[in-house]
Every structure is written in C-alpha cells, then in structure tokens.
Amino acid sequence: MKYQLPDLEPLPGTRIDGRLIIAGPCSAESRTQVITTARALSELGVGVFRAGIWKPRTHPGSFEGFGVDALPWLSMVRRTTGMLIATEVATPAHVAAAMRAEVDILWIGARTAANPFAVQEIADALTVLDRKPAVLVKNPVNPDLELWIGAIRRIYAAGVRRIGAIHRGFSTYGQSLYRNTPHWSIPIELRHRIPGLPVICDPSHITGRADLVPQVAIQATQMGFDGLIIETHPSPCDALSDSAQQITPQQLADLLHKLPPMPDKEASPAANLDELRREIDDVDDELLQILARRMDVARRIGEVKKESGMSIVQTDRYNSLMEARVDAGARLGLSGDFLRKLLATIHEESVKQQLH
Numbered sequence: 001m002k003y004q005l006p007d008l009e010p011l012p013g014t015r016i017d018g019r020l021i022i023a024g025p026c027s028a029e030s031r032t033q034v035i036t037t038a039r040a041l042s043e044l045g046v047g048v049f050r051a052g053i054w055k056p057r058t059h060p061g062s063f064e065g066f067g068v069d070a071l072p073w074l075s076m077v078r079r080t081t082g083m084l085i086a087t088e089v090a091t092p093a094h095v096a097a098a099m100r101a102e103v104d105i106l107w108i109g110a111r112t113a114a115n116p117f118a119v120q121e122i123a124d125a126l127t128v129l130d131r132k133p134a135v136l137v138k139n140p141v142n143p144d145l146e147l148w149i150g151a152i153r154r155i156y157a158a159g160v161r162r163i164g165a166i167h168r169g170f171s172t173y174g175q176s177l178y179r180n181t182p183h184w185s186i187p188i189e190l191r192h193r194i195p196g197l198p199v200i201c202d203p204s205h206i207t208g209r210a211d212l213v214p215q216v217a218i219q220a221t222q223m224g225f226d227g228l229i230i231e232t233h234p235s236p237c238d239a240l241s242d243s244a245q246q247i248t249p250q251q252l253a254d255l256l257h258k259l260p261p262m263p264d265k266e267a268s269p270a271a272n273l274d275e276l277r278r279e280i281d282d283v284d285d286e287l288l289q290i291l292a293r294r295m296d297v298a299r300r301i302g303e304v305k306k307e308s309g310m311s312i313v314q315t316d317r318y319n320s321l322m323e324a325r326v327d328a329g330a331r332l333g334l335s336g337d338f339l340r341k342l343l344a345t346i347h348e349e350s351v352k353q354q355l356h
C-alpha cells in the first residue's frame, strides 16, 4: 500500500552537488573535538553537523555519551560555523532538551525505530511543539519495511513535515562483510511506498569499517539516495564509540570528490532495470555470505566429528537432508532437479572443508 504524505517539505541543509551531506563524529566527546571537527567539515561545504550525545550501547558500562552537557558544544557549532546541528533522540526528555538547545535535526536511531511505543512517545513530544525540527528516521534494526513506514507515519502524524529516512543496514548474525547488512531493495521500495520522501544512506553504520565507507557511499549515490550521513572524527582511533568506522575530515573530502553525479530522478524505464540489477547484486552478496557461513559451520562440524571419531560422510543424514531441502524448496517454487544439483555441489565442498 502506498502512503501519500501531503505537504512534505525538503530537508534543511545546504547541498553539495545536489546531495545532502551530514557529517560529524559518532559521539560528541569534548568541546575541542566537536569544534575542530565542525570547522574542518564546514570548510568542505558540509551543511549539517551530526554528533550523538545520548548513545544507545549494547553493553552497560560502555561510553553512553555526555548527554545534556554536550548540548552547548553543538550550539557553539551552530553559532560559529553556521552549520545546522543534528543529534539522536530516544525519549521525550531528549526531545525537550534538544529543542531547548535549538537542535535543527533530530534522528531516531535504529534500535528506537524498532519499538513503536518509543517512537509514539517521541511523536507525542513533537506534537506539542510550535516549531518542529526536521526528523530523520533510521531503518529499524530488523529488515521490516512496514515497521519503518509505521515509524515515519507516526512522526508525520505529529505534524512534522521535514522528514527523511536513513538506510543504515540491518543487524546481521554471524559472519558478514558488513556490520549491518544493507538490503538495498528495502529503501528503494520505501521510496515507492512514500512518494517524495527523501532517503539518505549511512555507510558508516552499514560497513562498520572506515575502508569500506567510500564504496558503499558511491553505491548509494548511484542508486539515487538523496544524501549521506557519514561519521567523521579528527582522530578515529581515539574515538570513544564506533572507532573502526569513522573517517577523518580529509578522508571525507577525498570521498566527496569521488562521488559520481546524482542519477536523473525522472529516469527512463531503463532505471527500473538498473534497480532490478542492483537487487540481484544485493541478493548475490547475501548468497556469498551465507555460503561462507555454511562452510564455517561445516568446518566446525568436522572438528566435532573428528573428536568423536565419527566418519565425515553420514549417508543417512545426507539423504534425509537432501529430501527435506528439496521439499522446502518446492514450497518456495524452486525446481527439485536444480536443488539436487546445487545441494550436491554444496555438500561436496562442505566435505572437502571438513577434511582440512
């Protein structure tokens, strides 16, 4: 189902070559770190400064941000560089404090976006504001387009008109190239479902690795994302959070030079083919990661068999596995003949891996 959200307004912030670039550290760590980063970014023409001050952390005891104490640092960025300032909010108290400091753009993090109660509480806090900030909604941690759309609709219903979505990838269990695997077809579908909604990409949280940030940023640009949000730190290895994925302002400058032009939005029917091809690339990428994971599990099974003195190939297990997979595949519309060949090849490689 499509959702028409009438009167959506463009996101604020100057554009670089037509795209919105938001940059800044994962977390505001000190007055000096904040202002040094902002000055360097402002010289690059970046119009929006991001910095987390309330950080949702997986484990207790990790650095959870400086909270309200960091708000004056952000205000100083606004005053001295003219950049707009953006931070993450997860509760009504965060919204109130950020609004007191005149934060221009709020974003809802991936963990919060997955929780409709939390999003609704934020929406209620936004409803009562006379002057609404712009709000960016990250995809929920799990690949659920409806949940993402639901969060966006709650923010819209609060009277916010400058809304954008951020694709930051989805949680991945086990071995993966990425910290949070992108599923490009989901944000692309989001654009179709909510016409006119700006969608931007967060290559930092997708990759989790500074060296992979440029390639994902370039890919996102080719796919027609409206902008990028990129974690930038003057000295990434000293960062208090997300150290491995932050790039320096200089690296961001190099990356901005490498970005291809934005594709034509009024694209011809061929654009559809491009989208489908990208979806295939996306699926193949997942397929490779799944195969790598399968081989990893096979090797571990090999160890257990060796320890227990079992033979590597258990014919009964092999036959029942093959039949169960072929049945499951049939329910998904996959031909039995194709699956038998594919599974035999995969099994053969698994046995080889176990012999190592």
Ligand code: PEP
Pocket (backbone or CB within 6 Å): 026, 052, 056, 088, 108, 109, 110, 111, 138, 168, 205
């Ligand atoms: C962040 O942007 O620093 C952040 C915590 O992101 P996410 O919600 O995507 O994990």
Ligand code: MN
Pocket (backbone or CB within 6 Å): 026, 027, 231, 241, 242
């Ligand atoms: Mn981060």
